[in-house]
Amino acid sequence: MKIRDIETIKLSSREFYEQDALAVKEGAEHHMDVVVVKVTTEDGEIGYGESIAYGALESVATTIEKILKPLTLGEEVSPVNLWDKMYKSTFRLGRRGIIISAISGIDIALWDILGKEFGAPIYSILGASSRRIKGYITGGYYRQDKDIEKLLDEVKSYIDKGFDTVKIKIGGLKVEEDLKRLRAIKDNFEKVDIAVDANNVYDFNTALKVGKELEKLGIIFFEEPIPTDFPSLSSELAKALDVPIAGYETAFTLYEFRDIILNHAVDIVQADAAWSGGITEMLRIGNFARAFSFPLIPHYSAGGIGFIASLHVALAINSPMIEYHLRYNPLREGLVGEIKYENGEFIPPQRPGLGISLKEEIIKKYRV
Incomplete structure (x- = not known):
């Protein structure tokens, strides 16, 4: 199976933040922001992943769309190999935070596809x-x-x-x-x-x-x-x-x-x-x-x-x-x-x- 497309879906719930208070002083909490990653294969199989985006929806989504998507389109659905490729190709951009969160969402979606291909839960x-x-x-x-x-x-x-x-x-x-x-x-x-x-x-x-x-x-x-x-x-x-x-x-x-x-x-x-x-x-x-x-x-x-x-x-x-x-x-x-x-x-x-x-x-x- 080869990857045909990767789509980002930006979701934000301000209600989450408004109905509870800060975890710690100076504020560890943000609006509940997640980027849902939708990976589609050439034969139409779909996998979903999640990247945490606390207050950085646009940055996480742009990282996926502009940096990671071009690295993975047309590649075989192989989570381990693609993880290493994404990580090695972004070493100039950081080893924490937004880059890794973006990689996380794609990786989860790839495992979702792999499980569906084998007809079994990931575990x-x-x-x-x-x-x-x-x-x-x-x-x-x-x-x-x-x-x-x-x-x-x-x-x-x-x-x-x-x-x-x-x-x-x-x-x-x-x-x-x-x-x-x-x-x-x-x-x-x-x-x-x-x-x-x-x-x-x-x-x-x-x-x-x-x-x-x-x-x-x-x-x-x-x-x-x-x-x-x-x-x-x-x-x-x-x-x-x-x-x-x-x-x-x-x-x-x-x-x-x-x-x-x-x-x-x-x-x-x-x-x-x-x-x-x-x-x-x-x-x-x-x-x-x-x-x-x-x-x-x-x-x-x-x-x-x-x-x-x-x-x-x-x-x-x-x-x-x-x-x-x-x-x-x-x-x-x-x-x-x-x-x-x-x-x-x-x-x-x-x-x-x-x-x-x-x-x-x-x-x-x-x-x-």
């Missing part, structure tokens, strides 16, 4: 079985009107849906205020496991101080405590703390994760198919992490295509858990249809490829 052609995988829910985002009582209501809503593990945002308030929120959850829901996510906001000394307090609370992991740019400092933090350090979702490609893993900067590796380099690169990152006995727990924050892509990889590399959100986001289930879970576990798609069908009415409503 199946990668040698994995259709097992259920435990999910954890990220929440605790800040809003001016969200007091502790409302935070507890939020956590209870996740429990009512069958989940027993939550990840709560920290770093947007004074340390003691954040700890007060965590203690309230711990006191009210004894059987719930709690992780936290600082979104890179702390310096080393503050992270060390916070980490010591998190140990007392039995927090199961401390995500992105310091900026991703300092793997050696993160390594020192991991050595000094008993609470596991998780990260770094804001790293890109195997090469950056290589330095994180070799430095033992984390205890848990986190990557995302929609921006770390697609299914091809996430598989490489997961297998490299496995060689050092580090689990990879996929990150998730954007559209439904990206989540499903990471779910396929999680099955292929035997991830113990996967992240999910239940806050309002029409580009999640609204875009790809029902994402099935039961008793806090996700049920893999059974149809070929990614196993999704895009909803045209959602594309029409949120298309930019």
Whole structure:
């Protein structure tokens, strides 16, 4: 099969941003922007991918259309070979951010086509079985009107849906205020496991101080405590703390994760198919992490295509858990249809490829 065309579909949901608040001070959140990548083969087969575009829809789409599309048109649908070609051909343009996010979307779409060609889900052609995988829910985002009582209501809503593990945002308030929120959850829901996510906001000394307090609370992991740019400092933090350090979702490609893993900067590796380099690169990152006995727990924050892509990889590399959100986001289930879970576990798609069908009415409503 050869590639006949690549199309970008720019989607943006401002409602997502308006109905929740910033994850951290100075703002880690943007409008929910994703570029859906549609790859069509010469025999008419179609595959879909997702590139995360936080505030950069035009830049990601232009990168795909003007730089990556000419490199791939007429080529065989071979995700691994085309990933390497796209990466090597763009070395002057960067090794992180927009370039890798753009490559990610094309790569996911190519795997979708490959699965359809073989008539099997992607995880199946990668040698994995259709097992259920435990999910954890990220929440605790800040809003001016969200007091502790409302935070507890939020956590209870996740429990009512069958989940027993939550990840709560920290770093947007004074340390003691954040700890007060965590203690309230711990006191009210004894059987719930709690992780936290600082979104890179702390310096080393503050992270060390916070980490010591998190140990007392039995927090199961401390995500992105310091900026991703300092793997050696993160390594020192991991050595000094008993609470596991998780990260770094804001790293890109195997090469950056290589330095994180070799430095033992984390205890848990986190990557995302929609921006770390697609299914091809996430598989490489997961297998490299496995060689050092580090689990990879996929990150998730954007559209439904990206989540499903990471779910396929999680099955292929035997991830113990996967992240999910239940806050309002029409580009999640609204875009790809029902994402099935039961008793806090996700049920893999059974149809070929990614196993999704895009909803045209959602594309029409949120298309930019």
